[in-house]
Amino acid sequence: MKVKVSPAAIKGIVTANPSKSAMQRAVAAALLAKGTSIIRNPGLSNDCLAALDVAGRLGATVVKKDDHYEITSNGVAPVSAEINCGESGLGIRMFTPIAALATQPLTIVGHGSLVTRPMDFFEEVLPKLSVDCKTNDGKLPLNITGPLKANDVEIDGSLSSQFLTGLLMAFGSVAEKATITVKDLKSKPYIALTLQLMEHFGVKVENDNFERFHFTSRQSYSAVEYTVEGDWSGAAFLLVAAAVAGRAEVKHLNTQSAQSDKAIIQALESAGAQIMPGLYTVIIANNGELKPFEFDATDCPDLFPPLVALAANCKGVTKIAGVSRLAHKESDRGLTLQDEFGKMGIRIDLDGDLMYVHGGTGIKGAAVHSRNDHRIAMACAVAALTADGDVEIENAEAINKSYPEFFDHLAQLGAKVEVTSAEKALNH
Numbered sequence: 001m002k003v004k005v006s007p008a009a010i011k012g013i014v015t016a017n018p019s020k021s022a023m024q025r026a027v028a029a030a031l032l033a034k035g036t037s038i039i040r041n042p043g044l045s046n047d048c049l050a051a052l053d054v055a056g057r058l059g060a061t062v063v064k065k066d067d068h069y070e071i072t073s074n075g076v077a078p079v080s081a082e083i084n085c086g087e088s089g090l091g092i093r094m095f096t097p098i099a100a101l102a103t104q105p106l107t108i109v110g111h112g113s114l115v116t117r118p119m120d121f122f123e124e125v126l127p128k129l130s131v132d133c134k135t136n137d138g139k140l141p142l143n144i145t146g147p148l149k150a151n152d153v154e155i156d157g158s159l160s161s162q163f164l165t166g167l168l169m170a171f172g173s174v175a176e177k178a179t180i181t182v183k184d185l186k187s188k189p190y191i192a193l194t195l196q197l198m199e200h201f202g203v204k205v206e207n208d209n210f211e212r213f214h215f216t217s218r219q220s221y222s223a224v225e226y227t228v229e230g231d232w233s234g235a236a237f238l239l240v241a242a243a244v245a246g247r248a249e250v251k252h253l254n255t256q257s258a259q260s261d262k263a264i265i266q267a268l269e270s271a272g273a274q275i276m277p278g279l280y281t282v283i284i285a286n287n288g289e290l291k292p293f294e295f296d297a298t299d300c301p302d303l304f305p306p307l308v309a310l311a312a313n314c315k316g317v318t319k320i321a322g323v324s325r326l327a328h329k330e331s332d333r334g335l336t337l338q339d340e341f342g343k344m345g346i347r348i349d350l351d352g353d354l355m356y357v358h359g360g361t362g363i364k365g366a367a368v369h370s371r372n373d374h375r376i377a378m379a380c381a382v383a384a385l386t387a388d389g390d391v392e393i394e395n396a397e398a399i400n401k402s403y404p405e406f407f408d409h410l411a412q413l414g415a416k417v418e419v420t421s422a423e424k425a426l427n428h
């Protein structure tokens with residue numbers, strides 16, 4: 001699908017989409033619980049739908065009601081030998097240790113960018129937990145045979161926090177006395193979100209400074225009701241759109257959330273946008289010329305694309321740290337942002353872990369490509385708002401991975417969005 005976004009002023013009110021990070025975790029906890037859990041404000045993005053499918057294949061009964069899902073489970077009891085995690089990095093890294101609680105051999109697959117993302121971790125760590133694991137040279141498919149035994153284990157958290165989320169969730173239902181020790185953990189706030197979610201479902205884990213996670217006695221997940229929070233990662237694009245091109249109110253955003261990407265507020269503040277946060281709503285407005293800023297996105301890597309769209313509108317050079325966290329996302333996002341924003345006349349320099357965005361030089365109308373990366377499509381759409389002409393985004397359907405409502409929300413805020421071709425694009 002090709003979508004054309006034209007320059008426009010932003011004005012209006014919109015409700016944030018449900019967080020896929022929170023929704024996928026809740027689906028996993030509901031699978032691990034015994035009884036019926038209710039998930040309100042459910043996400044319907046591809047990653048969320050993949051999580052629901054995985055829960056079904058691992059034995060839960062998933063029923064969609066008007067405004068919520070009912071997930072009934074008796075713990076992990078696979079009804080299929082193959083589990084498909086779609087394109088979700090969190091999905092595969094979280095559900096693999098959970099699936100390994102079962103005794104039967106399972107094959108875990110995915111598609112799109114997921115087939116090129118690193119999974120060596122499992123081959124290294126799962127055998128230490130009594131799980132036989134074979135990867136395809138560190139990539140998908142994974143073949144595992146459990147059952148996983150939760151004992152003391154030391155892991156490396158530098159590539160992704162998602163592996164630790166998976167181990168914590170799985171240990172939560174079987175560990176008696178065990179400690180997970182993690183070295184060099186990145187994306188820490190995502191682990192805070194995992195612990196918060198586990199506690200909501202009745203499993204409590206103590207930690208020392210996010211370095212050691214202690215399970216001290218056998219616990220079990222309870223089937224409960226859970227309401228999915230609004231998504232700071234998706235909303236970041238709308239908040240930046242408001243900061244560069246007008247004013248918007250985004251509702252259903254919890255400013256006390258454990259989500260890492262609420263840090264977008266700090267960047268908007270440094271850039272000089274006007275910010276009016278409530279408890280469950282955020283109003284952002286343009287406040288005249290935006291200033292370049294410095295920001296460390298090491299622990300909130302998904303903010304890079306909206307930060308680049310913001311920086312492109314700030315007069316001067318913005319410096320963002322954490323580029324090394326981007327190499328293994330849906331695309332190699334440092335390079336993708338450099339290429340696609342380059343087409344719109346914005347110079348981006350990459351220097352090791354640092355990104356320099358040369359902003360305020362004028363954004364040009366151009367034809368760009370999402371590179372099958374949802375956050376690149378959304379960043380280009382936001383950049384279009386202040387461009388000197390239309391920006392046409394090829395493979396714009398990539399947004400469905402996390403935020404299918406994105407173009408509708410942008411249009412609701414006054415952007416001119418037009419589907420110029422419904423045909424699926426060839427990969428770039």
Ligand SMILES: O=C(O)C1=C[C@@H](OP(=O)(O)O)[C@@H](O)[C@H](O)C1
Pocket residue numbers: 020021022090159160161162165186187190301302325
């Ligand atoms: O746990 C999660 O929900 C996520 C963790 C982050 O990954 P890393 O830990 O690999 O940075 C983030 O980039 C991803 O989009 C979602």
Ligand SMILES: C=C(OP(=O)(O)O)C(=O)O
Pocket residue numbers: 087088089090091302329330375402
């Ligand atoms: C990297 C992302 O997700 P995941 O790793 O879960 O595929 C993302 O949403 O930007």
